[in-house]
Amino acid sequence: MMDVDDKKDFFICRCEEVTLREIEEVIDEGYHSIDDVKRITRAGMGLCQGRSCSKVIARIISQKTGMPLEEVLQTSYRFPVRTEKMRVLEEEGDSDAQNR
Amino acid sequence: MMLEREVVVVGAGPAGLSAALEAARAGASVLLVDENSKPGGQLFKQIHKFFGSRDHRAGVRGIDIGAQLLDEAQQLDIEVWLDAEVCGIFNQCDVWIVRDKDRSVTVRARRIILATGATENAINFPGWSLPGVMGAGAAQTMINLHRVLPGQRFLMVGSGNVGVIVSYQLLQAGGSVEAIVEAAPRLGGYGVHTAKVRRAGVPFYTSHTVLEARGTDHVESATIVQIDSAWKPIGGTEKELSVDTICIAAGLTPLVELAFAAGCESFYSPLLGGMVPWHDRSMRTSIPSIYIAGDISGVEEASTAMEEGRMAGLSAAHSLGYLDHEQFTTGFQAAEARMLALRSGMFGQKRRDAKAAIIAHERG
Amino acid sequence: MRRIGEHPVLGPLPDSEMVRIVVDGEPMLARKGEMIAAALLAAGKQYFRKTIKTQEPRGIYCGIGRCTDCVMTVNGIPNVRTCVTPVEEGMEIETQMGYGHWKQER
């Protein structure tokens, strides 16, 4: 991650508008996983569910802590992996919902 | 009674289409699902002629290969659900699909082939969230699929094949590419691609990156800067470019949400794009009912994705009892040989070794 | 930002039935079936929404319905991804401010 221009801060998480500095501060406080950074700063909780930022956050954590990127990238995914309206989740379509 | 299918293929791009074709040809009942309103994935943006040999349909444009695959799918009467988003996989076989953003359906599949592709990586710099900064793939989608130029003066960030081919296609669409910057000291893409845009007057800047993008409601200019071996900007080398669009071609990351949420074991392969589901030679993951093919299994090209799709389709159908041993091995080994032919030479060998490392990995 | 007329590989822009859409109260024509984002880009629209926290302008970023940066309020429903949603006759499209607000429950 190029630490490009120290003066200017900029977003890492586009959806929730979380900046590089906010993420770095949280890491400095000792939170070294994507999920922890997400829970504190909301980075990755937005409409795109971390698609634009989680890999970048992992790289920032890895660079700042020295942890191997492979280890930091071990994050969990939850269903549904697409954003859906609640109404859609209730009505099960033409399949027998009771069989689940 | 719950809907049932023998093979559910997720993603109708080059890999998914090829997997569905092979599985259907082998006799399995196949359901092909894609979240877009049109199938084909990347193929219908790739207006250039493909590399490889005659077996790989080399010399044919991606858009025409896509059309051929769709015709074959129609002839085989493969069931295709478009505008259908797969939201989850339960018990390693129940595929939860939301159709038209409107209704939930669960399909019990005996085999699932995940061909969900990859997503573009981000490069962050001040101003990178301004309108006018977009993925190189996004620009390619706009010009080749929607026939709209998202801007007039472009800066391309990244000199891999994607960055260079999209730069060439921007010129074909009538845009002007002011520069291609590459952070590494050497250019990434094939020499024949870089030569096409260089002789068209597009300059390359190695060991350069974007320092900042500026504009109020949209990109108006960008500053590029030389970087040292530690990737730090070198003061005094800033160059301001008057551009209205910045395309980011910084590689792709496999889309693995479905595979990992379903429980597939992961393997880390930086060269192939990061975390990928572990898989064996037959493209089967750590979950026996789930196969993968294409960029999800490691970012390569559409031509390798098609061969991996054929291998996955054949393996899935064979595991359900279709094709006798001899039919299966001939078809599978032919596809594998075509794929390995693509994974050779100064560019392909590295990918071949990275894939071999995944397959050789003894799972815990 | 404009439509590509004649293309060396894709050929001439095929004729298309046009549909009327209304963008921030302004009526305009779009090509039937094209994505909202493409129609707006062709019309030169600079940004599609402004973010909730810093009111920063946003537009197309991934172009394939993954990043949700191009969302607008369409027919009173916010957070519609314009790069993967085709235009329809009479569609009302508004630049979305923040999370947008629901005009009517469908």
Next chain:
Amino acid sequence: MQEREQREMELKQSGAPSLQELHESPCYQLPPKERRALAAVIECIEGIPCNPCETSCPQGAITVGDEITNLPVVDLEKCTGCGICVAACPGLAIYLKKYLFKENLAYIAFPFEYLPLPEEGQTVHMVDRLGHMVCDGTVLRVVKIKKNDRTAVVHVSYPNEFYEEVVNMQRLPRTD
């Protein structure tokens, strides 16, 4: 300083192969000045998995071989300068050339996938591999046949003092 400058000119820095890199590659053969017929020239000096040049040639004049990452080699005895390979090459890395076209004029036929296309008789600006304008040329003909699948092949005469430098032409200003 000379060495660094020299490196700047090379394929992986400038994007275009330098003449030195071409001369060192077995694939590159500038047709001899005394040859009367056109001949195919291939600037494909990296082993990439690709062989449509070999399979498209009706004379069997281009050899890649079983390992499709081998560099293509043109057999100048067999090559008739028909130009089919020019449009068949996915990398647009092939053109036809000859030195002896007319009094001090050389001849080139190169792939061109831009609009607008030039017209017969038009004067166009010829460029070298770095995109620098080198000299003017006169368009002899523009071949657009179905078999070329939308890759036009433009035939141009140009001063033969720039025989080796010229590889293509500058794009024409767009009319739309």
